[in-house]
Amino acid sequence: MKKIYEGIFKEGNQIFTLNLVEGIRVYNEKILKKSGKEYRSWNPYRSKMAGAILKGAEAPIKKDSRILYLGVANGTTASHFSDIALNGMIYGVEISFRAMKDFIKLCKKRYNLIPIIADANKPEMYEAIVENVDLIYQDISQRNQVQIFLKNMEKFEPKNGIAMIKARSIDVAKKPNEVFKEVEKKIEERYKIRKVIKLSPYAKDHIAIFV
Numbered sequence: 001m002k003k004i005y006e007g008i009f010k011e012g013n014q015i016f017t018l019n020l021v022e023g024i025r026v027y028n029e030k031i032l033k034k035s036g037k038e039y040r041s042w043n044p045y046r047s048k049m050a051g052a053i054l055k056g057a058e059a060p061i062k063k064d065s066r067i068l069y070l071g072v073a074n075g076t077t078a079s080h081f082s083d084i085a086l087n088g089m090i091y092g093v094e095i096s097f098r099a100m101k102d103f104i105k106l107c108k109k110r111y112n113l114i115p116i117i118a119d120a121n122k123p124e125m126y127e128a129i130v131e132n133v134d135l136i137y138q139d140i141s142q143r144n145q146v147q148i149f150l151k152n153m154e155k156f157e158p159k160n161g162i163a164m165i166k167a168r169s170i171d172v173a174k175k176p177n178e179v180f181k182e183v184e185k186k187i188e189e190r191y192k193i194r195k196v197i198k199l200s201p202y203a204k205d206h207i208a209i210f211v
């Protein structure tokens, strides 16, 4: 098992995080025990961040990171952030009650996850709860996903932002590359883009934008 970034490990072509809650799986992921430690495999087909890391991205997450996660769903990716940011906090915003029900169950087992049921279009709904975030991670497949990302970036002013962009949610009629160009231009007007990663074959017609 080779450490590739803080809290992230690689063996063969798979990446892993150290399980914060030993013996408990989150999404039926593979568990590996080595030298008294328990690692959870991070599935790139279930988590776009894992796909981005396998395609060369560095996760800007540290032990004490404070993360605002927009579109946390049932917490698949957030559970790996929770493994890494042991002394940090992950605020998970989700609009669907159904997904939030599962995420709340996960929050009960993991001390560094906070559930927020809200619309990410309205950051003023959660600004009183969310404090000093270092990173905004967004995975919301809505037509206005770029506006949501920029609105939250402007409100919370984190050092880093990651937006997972799904072309077909923005415009089905346009070619994905055309959509990506427009998205990058819009984000670039306000932030410096550090890296853009195509997420195929893990997620079709998606890119990850790191700012």
Ligand SMILES: C[S@@+](CC[C@H](N)C(=O)[O-])C[C@H]1O[C@@H](n2cnc3c(N)ncnc32)[C@H](O)[C@@H]1O
Pocket (backbone or CB within 6 Å): 046, 047, 048, 070, 071, 072, 073, 074, 075, 076, 077, 078, 093, 094, 095, 096, 099, 118, 119, 120, 121, 139, 140, 141, 142
């Ligand atoms: C692709 S899924 C997220 C998967 C998750 N990020 C993961 O990797 O485990 C997108 C989520 O965004 C949520 N969502 C959509 N619009 C939203 C909004 N305006 N505010 C908050 N969440 C929203 C959806 O309900 C859905 O759960």
